[in-house]
Amino acid sequence: MAIRSKIFCETYHEDIKLLNTYWSKAWMGLFIIGLFILPFLGDTYMVYMVNLCCIATVAAVGLNLLTGFTGQISLGHAAFLAIGAYTGTILSEGLNMPFWVTVPAGGLVAAAAGILVGIPCLRLKGLYLAMATMSFGVMVEYVLITLKGVTGGERGMYMPEVDVFGMVLNTDESIYYFLLVITAIMIVAAKNIVRTRVGRAFVAVRDRDIAAEVMGVNLTLYKVMAFALSSFYAGVAGVMYAYVMGHIHPEHFTMLHSVEYLAMIIVGGLGSILGSIFGAIFIVVIPEFIKILAQTIEEAIPAMAGKYDDEWNIAAFGLLIMLFLIFEPGGLNSIWQRLKIGFKNWPFTY
């Protein structure tokens, strides 16, 4: 066999495959195996953190489809998570529905809400759209607190443990696999959507809306579709969240959370699925790192003892995001792409 020095494709089908080299397939295989054996390697807390990463990833991918790909900024993403989470909980607790009903239903109800928000937002752009979606988020929060009969108001709601065909997943380790499968499906679906007709239309709407329309893209339809799709992802993430936490409360879905999701896609890389994953993991994990770092400093310098609190964590977090915006506007994804090019050309520098 001849040594393949580059990727040679003989059909267009080969050319558009996601994993088109032996190496990328091998790495992906290793990565999946690694994810499956993770619970055996780490402790429960680590698995719990990965669970949170999965939820954040699905939510961030959804927001990136809307904000990164279609260019429609949203400050109400957490509200769609809330709609998904409450829908899932009500169906599961009240009607005893299994997970394969609650997860898609949470997504679909959130998507319906997304369409309702998307239609009046069609004519809004930039800051105005941010304001409109933000007010939607505040409205949802208010409704969740006021509608005590349905949502439990300030007390929140309890989600039963997820039952996968008779198997009750009541530990972080067992629910981990459940979340992993949903997350994988959602990521692959997003990846496929953005490389086909709908995804191209989304990017076209973002880059040049007038040219997109002149080329035959129905602007109204695609903007609403982006809202619906993004909210579907948020809704699914919401149901996942409810299953992991077991308890949901209006305070889990505030505007601050929406801003956090926005931070995820900015840090990760706007308009990139991989970037959303990086960003979600980064934002979930970094506060832990800051905490560990603070503890190390406290131990090393006695004068610093007792100075650390959560406020400091938030401040450090904000600083990190600022630094990212200044030094790496393309986000973690562009760092990754540069590394990849470096490896590809190794041992040459170009």
Add this chain to the structure above:
Amino acid sequence: MAQLEIQDLTLNFGGITALSGVAFNVQQGDIHALIGPNGAGKTSLFNVISGIYRPSQGQAVFEGNILNKTSPHRIAAMGVARTFQNIELFQHMSVIDNLLLGRHLHMGTGILSGAMFYGKALREEVRNRLRVEEIIDFLEIEKVRKKPVGSLPYGVQKRVEIGRALANDPRILLLDEPVAGMNVEETEDIARFVLDVKEELGITILMVEHDMGVVMDIADRVTVLDFGILIADGTPSQVQANPKVIEAYLGEGDEEQWNVN
């Protein structure tokens, strides 16, 4: 019957009249040039045809369908494609993706089938890619097909934009200043492509252009606008000899000043 009929078109912006009572026909298979000094309303006319502006009066009729009653994406579906004066490509997409977006109307993959990327959606991607590759060959942009459009030089971007419009398989192609800002060689290339589009693909072309050399060489018919009013319409030689056109371009009077050379 003409393929595209502009009938008594008037376009007002507040107090400004961009077009007033413009009427002319574009025949099937012609290269029809639209010329006139800056601010004559050429691009405004294009925007009316492609549905971005609504005229105050009159209409544009393409193959029997009234264009300006409907939205731009429906007009695209009728077989009208265009390029823009200032390149309006999707900067962050590759050349292939830009052209595939041009195939938007010829594809049917929705969110669900796209998410699976299997069967019909996959076949559709491959089939349309074939057509896109034909256009890439036609415009000789093979080398840059996977590059993001924003990183390409101006002349190539102009060519990609023609490609994106062609990907729509239009029956009429509106070109807004296809050779603006190009050197002689690039201009000749584009002129050759425009002739090929007409002869090989049989697509009618309506073209706004300031380069009189190109217009007089390749156009079958020329329409001249000045301050939103149609002042001449005919073959290139007729238009060239028209005193109103000369006046519009060179200004009135002082013959002596022009006779110096």
